Amino acid sequence: MALIRYEVPIPKVGRITLTRPERRNAQDTDLLYALNDAFDRAAHDDEISVIVLAADGPHFSAGHDLREDDPFGALDRHRTVGTSSRFHGPGAEGLMAREEEIYLGFSERWRNIPKPTIAEVHGKVVAGGLMLVWPCDLIIASEDAEFLDNVVEGGANGVEFFNHPWEFGVRKAKELLFTGGALSARDAERIGMVNRVVPREELTSTTLALAEQIAAQPLFALKLAKLSVNAAQDAQGRPQAIQTAFGLHQLAHSHNMQVHGTVVAPALFDRVRSRGTAGPS
Numbered sequence: 001m002a003l004i005r006y007e008v009p010i011p012k013v014g015r016i017t018l019t020r021p022e023r024r025n026a027q028d029t030d031l032l033y034a035l036n037d038a039f040d041r042a043a044h045d046d047e048i049s050v051i052v053l054a055a056d057g058p059h060f061s062a063g064h065d066l067r068e069d070d071p072f073g074a075l076d077r078h079r080t081v082g083t084s085s086r087f088h089g090p091g092a093e094g095l096m097a098r099e100e101e102i103y104l105g106f107s108e109r110w111r112n113i114p115k116p117t118i119a120e121v122h123g124k125v126v127a128g129g130l131m132l133v134w135p136c137d138l139i140i141a142s143e144d145a146e147f148l149d150n151v152v153e154g155g156a157n158g159v160e161f162f163n164h165p166w167e168f169g170v171r172k173a174k175e176l177l178f179t180g181g182a183l184s185a186r187d188a189e190r191i192g193m194v195n196r197v198v199p200r201e202e203l204t205s206t207t208l209a210l211a212e213q214i215a216a217q218p219l220f221a222l223k224l225a226k227l228s229v230n231a232a233q234d235a236q237g238r239p240q241a242i243q244t245a246f247g248l249h250q251l252a253h254s255h256n257m258q259v260h261g262t263v264v265a266p267a268l269f270d271r272v273r274s275r276g277t278a279g280p281s
Helices: 029-044 071-075 092-111 127-133 164-168 170-179 185-190 200-215 219-234 238-260 266-275
Strands: 004-010 013-018 050-055 117-121 124-126 138-142 146-148 196-198
Touching: 004 029, 004 200, 013 029, 013 200, 029 050, 029 071, 029 092, 050 200, 071 092, 092 127, 092 238, 117 127, 117 200, 124 127, 127 146, 138 185, 138 200, 164 170, 185 196, 196 200, 219 238
Parallel strands: 013 050, 050 117, 117 138, 124 146, 138 196
Antiparallel strands: 004 013
């Protein structure tokens, strides 16, 4: 079964859809590489000016698939995209290399695609799901959308692409991380994380209309505008802060392994098991 659907619904717009609804679009290794291939396809196609990321099913993404079979072995099926290596290294080495490649590495790579990207979001966006949405330049959300990072419950500081202070703002980031609480679509719009909130039935049409409007602009100028805004954000220290948070995330994995025998604290893992899925039901 295909994990990703790629289509061109209107001229100059590539639309990528996550198609793992039975798992609430939870991200296993194969899905993330398929998504990266789809982003590459759109980025390298001179006929595409705007890229949309959407999802099938009731929720956009339940985050990382904590029930994936042999996640390290799955890496052997794919060509390494980043510079990480020794995915089967002992102790923290292999785990850190894997997360540098498919979590932090992919998210940063997608953020820097030289074309405008739009996330078309509905339902729940849980933890790792944020790492698909946040790299996009714009976010259009349906009224039922919710955003949350509950990784603190799993014994870590937050997801690997730690963009929280820039997406939520400092005070709201701390509140949401400390409590594991959800941010509604309207609240996300109010704080500037989401561009527009629309009824669910208007989500795709609104997103495509915006994509069409953007695609009418000169592509090179769009690239330069994106580079300019991203550079301003990075000048605030974002790359260094994310690398620090990523290092602390690896420390949390090592701590959990020493204390609990697993890289994720049992409280979060047990909740996933009780639901019988990788995330929200």
